[in-house]
Amino acid sequence: MRLRDVAELVRAPAALTVPGDSLAGAAAAGFPYGARTAVTPLASACLYWAGMALNDYADRDLDRVERPERPIPSGRVTPGEALGVATGLTAAGLGLAAVAGGRRALRVAVPLAAAVWTYDLVAKATPAGPLAMGAARGLDVLLGAGGRERAAALPALAVATHTVGVTVLSRGEVHGASPSSARVALGATATAAALSAWPGSHGMPSWVGSGVRARNERGGRGRHPVGGRPTALAAAGAYLATVGKAQLDAARTPDAATVRSATGAGVRGVIPLQSALLAKTGAVALAAAVVGIGPAVRALSKVVSPT
Incomplete structure (x- = not known):
């Protein structure tokens, strides 16, 4: 089993789309883990990769027919190796969550x-599959909330809604989808964009941006940090324009190639959504950093498919 085979098994570039989940939850909850918040994206990435490896383990018989080029049906990775990778990455994700937030983090992790x-072993092929996947990404947002899940409920709902839509549409990647599936995805994207632009923010702790916070408080705007609202609206608009356009194309022409393109756009498109959620809390620098991940995802996706 070569490193390149493992990277393909876990869809390595796609994990770059998850750091913004827990960061958005942390920002909404006031960064309860402090500097240890930086560990939560690592935990998220490990659990994401575990899910991708487990996905191929669960789909190994179907992939022999539909996607024989994948690592397991091609013989480059054995089913036992894939299951071992999934198990090891799950343990690593839980361990990193414990480092970040102890019992509080483990209650979500x-x-x-x-x-x-x-999702991978039971729900994926059932009507509950998209909801299970959405629940997983929503919990990923709450991973950063440190026991303040209510404060992070809106960003969790936005990311979960986005994920449900992408998952519904992704079922047509091989044989094409129905126009109604694409419309469901488009509706989910519009809802997630609206949630990310919804008014409301939370103040930042001093270690995130003491200067910005102080200026806001002197100006009587402690809960509406400078630049947060316009940045959030811009990011939400970019999310809706990119993901929504691809899904609209899929609704008009729901063949497999167009659906795969729209699914890829949806996978990458969660990044501007996360940025919008971060910006409206006042964590504008973090929002910009998350957006900066996008080009890396696009570049690496040309080497290893994220879907």
Whole structure:
């Protein structure tokens, strides 16, 4: 099993779309883990990769027919190796979550890991599949909330809604989708964009941006940090324009190639959504950093497919 085969098994570039999940949850909750918040994206990435490896393990018989080029049906990775990778990455994700937030983080990380395994092994082929996947990404947002899940409920709902739409549409990547599936995805994208632009923000702790916070408080705007609202609206608009356009194309021409393109746009498109959610809390620098991940995802996606 070569490193390139493992990268393809876990869809390595796609993990760059998850750091913004827990960061958005942390920002909405006031960064309860402090500097240890930086560890939560690593935990998220491990659990995401575990889900991708487990996906191929669960789909190994179907992939022999539909996608024989994938690592398991091509013989480059054995089913046992894929299951071992999934198990090891799950353990690593839970361990990193414990480092970030101890029991508070594990109270979310354990159900998150359970949701990943349930989706791949039980729910994926059922009507509940998209909801299970959406629940997993919503929990990923709450991973950063440090026990303040209510404060992070809106960003969790936005990311979960986006994920449900992308998952519904992704079922047509091989044989094409129905126009109604694409319309469901488009509706989910519009809803997620609206949630990300919804008024409301939370103040930042001093270690994130003491200067910005102080200026806001002197100006009587402690809960509306400078630049946050316009940046959030711009990011939400970019998200809706890119993901929504691809899904509209799929609604008009729901063949497999167009659906795959729209699914890829949806996978990458969560990044501007996360940026909008971060910006409206006042974490504008973090929002910009998350947006900066996008070009790397696009470039690496040309080497290893994220879907």
